[in-house]
Amino acid sequence: MDKERSTGAWAVPEYRWLLPSAVTRELDPDRGERSPRRTLRDWLVDFTLFFVAVGLGLSAADAMPQEENLPHALGVADQLLGALSCGAVWLRRRWPVGLAVVMLPVALVSNTSGGALIVAFFSLAVHRPFKYVAAICGSYLATLPVFFLVRPDPELPYLAAIVLTVALVSAVVGWGMFVRSRRQLMMSLRDRARRAETEAELRAEQAQRLAREAIAREMHDVLAHRLTLLSVHAGAMEFRPDAPAAEIGRAAGVIRESAHEALQDLREIIGVLRAGEGEDSGRPQPTLAALGALVAESREAGTEVALDYRVDETGGVPASLGRTAYRIVQEGLTNARKHAPGAPVGVRVAGAPGEGLTVEVRNPAPPGEVPAVPGSGQGLIGIAERAHLAGGTITHGEDPHGGFTVSARLPWAGGNA
Incomplete structure (x- = not known):
């Protein structure tokens, strides 16, 4: 069984650094609405996506000299916007929708921000429902024909550039949706296991309560008979102190025997409580x-x-x-x-x-x-x-x-x- 920090039955496990922070937030209900800290896995993923955005931006910057009739100022602005977009990648977890919306107009004028745009689309698909993905990514894909008319790719034909971009965006969004669905499945299984554990605890508590009630009934049935004998004969001796010695002796004998039997019955009931499965708990039940x-x-x-x-x-x-x-x-x-x-x-x-x-x-x-x-x-x-x-x-x-x-x-x- 996985080791867990002892803050409850479903506390965050010690290997939380391998989980996304969104998952650790769900597993740690004590945190409430506070934003979870990035785990080691989060840092590795964020750095990887940042370098992916930077790498794609540098590739686009290397291809910029091949573009014909590109003004120098536009090229400088393109690279500046690309650098800012790569820095904005670090905001993708907190504001995935806002980042994706901002990247739409930026990507229309900056080729070097394409990598950051891809990362923003991936984050949007991971962290938000499909309606946001469809609206934002659909808007971007609708502008592609205009974009490649204004800034055609120097190495690919017009139609091939559009098809390749659509395939790339679709693949990234599909991968993001897969990650989201897998994460939701994992949380659903966790939630189902949590409910099953709670139901098992309730069943165990109910079984314990029924067992206590059965033991209480058995103690009453067994001990009341003996103790009543004690009470009746002790009362008789109290109300008739002048009774013959033989009668007092017989009553005392009944009291002694009843007390002995009561202790024996009590030992049997204690044995029932202490006995494990398959162990003999005392004398057979009467028939x-x-x-x-x-x-x-x-x-x-x-x-x-x-x-x-x-x-x-x-x-x-x-x-x-x-x-x-x-x-x-x-x-x-x-x-x-x-x-x-x-x-x-x-x-x-x-x-x-x-x-x-x-x-x-x-x-x-x-x-x-x-x-x-x-x-x-x-x-x-x-x-x-x-x-x-x-x-x-x-x-x-x-x-x-x-x-x-x-x-x-x-x-x-x-x-x-």
Whole structure:
């Protein structure tokens, strides 16, 4: 990759001296409208064109003695105008149109300014659109028959001199237009590459944002379950300091185990962030096979859970479907412990290939006073998004008797569905 000066992703490269100043201006947007300095390439081109103008002017001056009936004063004026025209070549970059327009009347009376006129036409074709080239060069070519009538070429016939001059001007203008089109093509490719790079950066930022959102959902789903156990049992110990020692010991054990599992889950999520492509980032993601362990864990924590599991696993439950169902049940149990402690929870999971998978978590109103447990509702938003991504639907809300139900319907491909 080309080395670039570190002023931005598209800063002017270190080899800018090989580029025209017009190109470096486009590549260096920090310069704004300021005129760019000539690069080394510019100086080489300018000196070359200056010497070309001087060389053609000297050739015309050598041929002047062969012209018949040429007044001495006209010859002196011709050479003086030729010298001034060669000096004016250095203004071709800043005022290409002005230089070409000024050279039109000068070239009508000065043969030695022909080289400067050719350089002016070339610069005009390089730096300005074709309409300027057509107007100015067309005006010059229209005056050629008159010019060669007044000052015929001593070495060429009248018609040959006109044809040769037209061919020379056409070749110079064509070369200038080629240089201009090539430069525009290069800038177009640069601009396209710049846009592609910007779009790639935007896509990368979007991918990072989506990854962060996925990780945030996963952290909530994984840690909220564990931390809710900690909060519920710690609250119970706080409100019942006179509870039997066995009950306090069991609650402390649940707190210790939940804290250990929360740390383990947190390590797994950190592993996901640190793992590269193809690396193992931790334990496998849970599926429906782990649903029994989740229910058993809730029962050990003191929640009465009734599991109604009617899933046809003949063809195997897809991993993504099972993981979505697991997270929905996990969030339902977490909310039940937080907002209805002591209430029994019913979990129903049923389905078959082609029929879809139904997941329902239901609990009645809490039997007593509910301790204040902080919550933001992000868990329900998260499982709703999971169900939507899986192509399913989910509903949740209170019933007239104060209970709460989470119900999801997930598609399961297969059969005649």
